[in-house]
Amino acid sequence: MINVKICGVRTRDHALTAVNAGADMIGLVFAPSRRRIDPDDAIAIAEAVRTAADGRRPVSLIGVFVNDDVARIREVATWCGLDGIQLSGDEPVAYAEALASFLVIKAIRFDDSARERDWLIEDRAHVRLLVDAHVPGSYGGAGVVADWDRAAGLARRRSVLLAGGLTPANVAEAIQRVRPWGVDVSSGVESNGVKDHQKIRAFVAAARAAAQ
Numbered sequence: 001m002i003n004v005k006i007c008g009v010r011t012r013d014h015a016l017t018a019v020n021a022g023a024d025m026i027g028l029v030f031a032p033s034r035r036r037i038d039p040d041d042a043i044a045i046a047e048a049v050r051t052a053a054d055g056r057r058p059v060s061l062i063g064v065f066v067n068d069d070v071a072r073i074r075e076v077a078t079w080c081g082l083d084g085i086q087l088s089g090d091e092p093v094a095y096a097e098a099l100a101s102f103l104v105i106k107a108i109r110f111d112d113s114a115r116e117r118d119w120l121i122e123d124r125a126h127v128r129l130l131v132d133a134h135v136p137g138s139y140g141g142a143g144v145v146a147d148w149d150r151a152a153g154l155a156r157r158r159s160v161l162l163a164g165g166l167t168p169a170n171v172a173e174a175i176q177r178v179r180p181w182g183v184d185v186s187s188g189v190e191s192n193g194v195k196d197h198q199k200i201r202a203f204v205a206a207a208r209a210a211a212q
Contacts (some may be wrong), residue, residue: 002175002211003182004204005062005161006189007086008035012048014195019052019059021204026059027086027186030076031066034193035186042080062086062105070098077102086130093118096127105161109134110150120154129154130184133164143187145170152178168202172210183207 006018007027015026026049028042029035037045046061053059060083065073067089077085084103087095092115096104106119107130119129131151133144146164154160155178162174163184171183189199 002180002207003161004207005182005184006186006195006200006203007062007064007163007184008033008186008190009045009195010035010037010041011195012045014197014200015045015049016052017195017197017200018204019049021201022208023200023204024059024182025062025084025184027062027064027184028080028082029064031064031068031088039076039080046081060084060103062103064088067091070095073099088130088132090115093122096122096124100124100126102126103128105130107132107163108154110147120158123158128159128161128181130161130163131180148174148177151180155180166203168199168206171203171206175207175210 003024005025005027006023008029009015009026018026028037049059049061062084063077063082064086073085084105085099086105088107104127106127108116108119109132111134131146131154133146144165151160151162159181161182161184162178162180166174166183166185167188175183185203189196189203
């Protein structure tokens with residue numbers, strides 16, 4: 001079983017394409033980014049996703065934040081009805097306890113920082129580690145392939161969500177090499193900076209086939 005997350009979704013139509021294709025998680029970006037979404041639009045997407053998934057299977061809504069105040073994260077997550085929080089900045093490990101009522105996904109880039117080492121040591125049931133590429137000055141969505149060898153080593157002992165430069169063309173190889181808990185894509189299912197319905201469907205199908 002592989003968990004598939006389509007991140008950086010900004011419209012109801014793209015969210016529903018992801019749901020109907022079989023995605024497990026929809027990522028909504030609340031951090032400064034060209035993919036940023038406001039809470040009202042996020043609520044509308046959340047309602048559409050839950051209606052579409054009703055009676056079939058749960059689809060988790062994940063809010064993506066970067067170096068935000070933990071109180072604001074909780075406020076936005078509650079207001080929008082999020083199931084999980086992705087921390088893609090330099091957040092301290094104390095955020096794990098403060099957000100214990102949510103699934104927490106913490107981005108790791110193997111940058112050897114002290115805060116990252118704390119997250120690698122801390123192992124809690126509600127925390128997953130997202131392995132992304134280390135791109136100085138970027139907090140994600142850069143389309144650069146992550147270090148699959150180090151990700152595979154981490155995946156042998158922790159629940160890892162693999163991100164970084166994944167596309168419909170390479171996700172099967174990534175799953176076979178890393179054996180992650182899940183895969184995460186954003187720019188890899190876009191055309192000219194916009195989510196592409198066909199690429200979303202192709203990505204989910206390729207991930208599912210590889211996992212089987």
